Amino acid sequence: MHDIGVAVSSRIIERENPGAFVRKFYSYPGFINGCSYRIDFAEGCPLNCKYCFLNDYLDDPALVTLYSNHEKIRSELNDKHDTLRSHAVSLGVLNDSFYPKEVKARVLELSLIHISEPTRPY
Numbered sequence: 001m002h003d004i005g006v007a008v009s010s011r012i013i014e015r016e017n018p019g020a021f022v023r024k025f026y027s028y029p030g031f032i033n034g035c036s037y038r039i040d041f042a043e044g045c046p047l048n049c050k051y052c053f054l055n056d057y058l059d060d061p062a063l064v065t066l067y068s069n070h071e072k073i074r075s076e077l078n079d080k081h082d083t084l085r086s087h088a089v090s091l092g093v094l095n096d097s098f099y100p101k102e103v104k105a106r107v108l109e110l111s112l113i114h115i116s117e118p119t120r121p122y
Contacts, residue, residue, distance in 0.1 A: 036087035
C-alpha cells in the first residue's frame with residue numbers, strides 16, 4: 001500500500017459537480033467492463049500512476065476532487081433508483097483497490113447521505 005499521508009490531504013479539493021452524478025458507462029473498444037452505469041462521487045487520484053487511464057482525460061490527474069453538492073447526489077440517486085437497481089454500477093476511480101484509504105474514507109462519509117432511505121440500496 002502506498003504511504004502518501006500528507007500528500008493526499010494537500011491534493012484534495014471539494015467543489016460542486018455541475019453535471020450528472022449517474023452516467024452511462026462507456027469504454028474503449030476492446031475494454032471489458034461489465035457495467036452499465038457509473039456514479040461519480042470523486043475524480044482524480046493522488047497516486048498519479050503512469051499507466052492510469054486518468055492521464056488520458058484529466059488535466060491534473062493527481063488532484064482529487066470530492067463533490068460537495070450532497071442534496072443533488074441524493075435526488076439523482078433516488079430519481080434513478082429503479083434503473084440502477086437492475087444494472088451493474090461502477091464507482092469509477094473508487095473501484096481501484098489501490099485508491100488511498102484517506103480518500104475512500106471521505107467518500108464513505110459522502111455516501112452516508114443515503115441512509116435516510118434504508119429501503120434503497122445506496
